Amino acid sequence: MRLSSFFMPTLKESPADAQIVSHKLMLRAGMIRQTSAGIYAWLPLGWRVLQKIEQIVREEQDAAGAQEILMPTIQSADLWRESGRYDDYGKEMLRITDRHDRDMLYGPTNEEMVTDIFRGFVRSYRQLPLNLYHIQWKFRDEIRPRFGVMRGREFLMKDAYSFDIDAAGARRSYQTMFLAYLRTFARMGLKAIPMRADTGPIGGDLSHEFIILAETGESGVFCHRDWMNLDVLADAPGYGDDLQAFFDKCTGIYAATDEKHVPGESPVPEDQLVSARGIEVGHIFYFGTKYSKPMNAVVAGPDGNPVLAEMGSYGIGVSRLAGAIIEASHDDHGIIWPDSVAPFNVGLVNLKPGDSQTDTVCQDLYHKLRAAGLDVLYDDRDERPGVKFADMDLIGLPWQLVVGPRGLKNGTVELKRRATGQKEEVSEEFALTRLIGG
Known part of the structure; x- marks a missing residue:
């Protein structure tokens, strides 16, 4: 969605x-x-x-x-x-x-x-x-x-x-x-x-x-x-x-x-x-x-x-x-929703909608996660990053997957576990494996 x-x-x-x-x-x-x-x-x-x-x-x-x-x-x-x-x-x-x-x-x-x-x-x-x-x-x-x-x-x-x-x-x-x-x-x-x-x-x-x-x-x-x-x-x-x-x-x-x-x-x-x-x-x-x-x-x-x-x-x-x-x-x-009752499994955050590389990576992640059976809420809004982060924390989805130009230059995306607040800079492949595998 x-x-x-x-x-x-x-x-x-x-x-x-x-x-x-x-x-x-x-x-x-x-x-x-x-x-x-x-x-x-x-x-x-x-x-x-x-x-x-x-x-x-x-x-x-x-x-x-x-x-x-x-x-x-x-x-x-x-x-x-x-x-x-x-x-x-x-x-x-x-x-x-x-x-x-x-x-x-x-x-x-x-x-x-x-x-x-x-x-x-x-x-x-x-x-x-x-x-x-x-x-x-x-x-x-x-x-x-x-x-x-x-x-x-x-x-x-x-x-x-x-x-x-x-x-x-x-x-x-x-x-x-x-x-x-x-x-x-x-x-x-x-x-x-x-x-x-x-x-x-x-x-x-x-x-x-x-x-x-x-x-x-x-x-x-x-x-x-x-x-x-x-x-x-x-x-x-x-x-x-x-x-x-x-x-x-x-x-x-x-x-x-x-x-x-x-x-x-x-x-x-x-x-x-x-x-x-x-x-x-x-x-x-x-x-x-x-x-x-x-x-x-x-x-x-x-x-x-x-x-x-x-x-x-x-x-x-x-x-x-x-x-x-x-x-x-x-x-x-x-x-902070427990995984079993969360409205979506993952919140996918695009930090710069309109940037071709960021859009492409987000689209790819979005389709692969959905194909694996996960419910994904894709924040594609033209809003400031702070607004997006605040909304994601507010609604409490178990995972946040953040994609932005700066991270992509280094070949990484950010994966955050809402319950602990722990953040990791990881590759797209690692993020997919972690989310699809639980």
Whole structure:
């Protein structure tokens, strides 16, 4: 993509109403634009990040055995009355009346709708376990939306729902999602801590929040110091027989307590606790028959008798993650995207557009990098070098490849790693090999 034709309305200064780092940088980098309180339009740069995050979430859900569907944003109030939640949910629910005076709502979550789908088609225990998920926009009418996409009213969420024949199966489904969440966040370059949590309006008796560590995080947490050395992608099991042991390890030895509790109340010795700040990006629940019972979601058991499905639900804030990653990965100059979620892999900077040699080399590099499957943002604008460097640091692409007449006279280009700031003067061939090879 040529930057001269890419819609990326960057700002030099942070808007006065932006209070936290991620909100400031997302606005300055031209990722989002507020359209009303707590509601944002995602511009091309932000949309590319959102798609990268969504794809990682999707791949890990699929790997864990969940199956993707897509449910509507608008739901019937009758389903929520059937479960008993319609009047209890509160003013966060946006209630709507259609032209036929039917009560509808803009879904804040989907337990009722997915239970209705389940009871309409699943008849036997032989069809279980089953986990259905979707990635869909939600709406919760926050009384005070703030902090950009971190606490908006409209947000993109992955929500999954498991159905099992008994409590033992349901807990295994819960543990499977628990591991899938740790893998998901690790692939995004994030250190996630599972913390025992209240079930809130979702209900149930088992719940964990997933907190990613960030110096600018919204809440304080304590965790076992060994947790900081756990490499989930390398050290965690697959979905085999040792899943229970890994779950016990994570929720026992590595238990996290929030700042409302003194460290002495933790099962972890105080001298092994590390204090940090974090941001919630996911929440999982096991709630048994809370929804299947009032909605009569039953299947025939092994003996032929009807059995209520045991259920769990699992949410990840996809749009919130875009802000949370920035909170965890930035510096004074701008965003530092982890490679896996960056909107482009490489920022190619032409220091002197119009110079025949510089243009030729940039064009050659641009085509070769794209042919190798890399996403490249080519800054071909007629702007001062300082403006180009500032914009590249602001938007935080993992690599910057800088081409100018002075370097070309010496047969070199400049390769910069955004995360470390390290710069190298290298040959074109070396740069290509380094970028294409990772």
